[in-house]
Amino acid sequence: MRLVVIPAESCAALIGHPGVFMVSPLLREALLSMTDQQKSRSAQAVDRLRAVVIDELIEAPDQSLHLPEPRDDRLRAATELLRLDPGQSATLAELGRTTGASARTLSRLFHDELGTSFIRWRTILRIHHALAHLTSGRSVTDTAIECGWSNPTSFIDAFTAIVGQTPGRYQATLDPRGM
Known part of the structure; x- marks a missing residue:
């Protein structure tokens, strides 16, 4: 499991609920690179990788695994x-x-x-x-x-x-x- 923090101001184009996405090879490598504990990256490099992740998530098809919560x-x-x-x-x-x-x-x-x-x-x-x-x-x-x-x-x-x-x-x- 990999955890990536995306600032709220960068989330406007992302879906508004939890979702599961098909991960492209580019997205996979960007996520792995961002979360690699062995490599230290400059803040600018992390920002560029985060921009790639956001772009790829926007284009990734949602796999419709969202389970809405009932009110009744x-x-x-x-x-x-x-x-x-x-x-x-x-x-x-x-x-x-x-x-x-x-x-x-x-x-x-x-x-x-x-x-x-x-x-x-x-x-x-x-x-x-x-x-x-x-x-x-x-x-x-x-x-x-x-x-x-x-x-x-x-x-x-x-x-x-x-x-x-x-x-x-x-x-x-x-x-x-x-x-």
């Missing part, structure tokens, strides 16, 4: 149950019984408040958890099972559709020796 108490309770155990296979009806809402009400709230379906929201939540598992070195199969997929193939398909690459390729890009 019933929906917030349902999403919190899912966050606590993203691998669970609870239906809207089961979540509704636990949170005091009908499946129909929860479905409407997902669409009205979060702008997405229950299935899509849960899939993105699971992908968030899968990214963390894969980053920590867990296998694709273990990640699929822990995050709620019935088999690795369906996980790979969902991951690829949302992230834009297979889980294996994603893991390979985490290791500089794998590139």
Whole structure:
């Protein structure tokens, strides 16, 4: 994980919510260079690298992994149950019984408040958890099972559709020796 500070005055052109982006080779190298603890850089060099990072982030496609937060108490309770155990296979009806809402009400709230379906929201939540598992070195199969997929193939398909690459390729890009 690399942490880069971007001054607030430089963020106007960036998206206004947390996001996940496809990282171009140039962006990757600029981030690695900016965060390399072994090299000391002048303030001007860091500023130039930061400008490259910002330019690349502006152009990078957002991978639509933003999970909006609900306002309704019933929906917030349902999403919190899912966050606590993203691998669970609870239906809207089961979540509704636990949170005091009908499946129909929860479905409407997902669409009205979060702008997405229950299935899509849960899939993105699971992908968030899968990214963390894969980053920590867990296998694709273990990640699929822990995050709620019935088999690795369906996980790979969902991951690829949302992230834009297979889980294996994603893991390979985490290791500089794998590139």
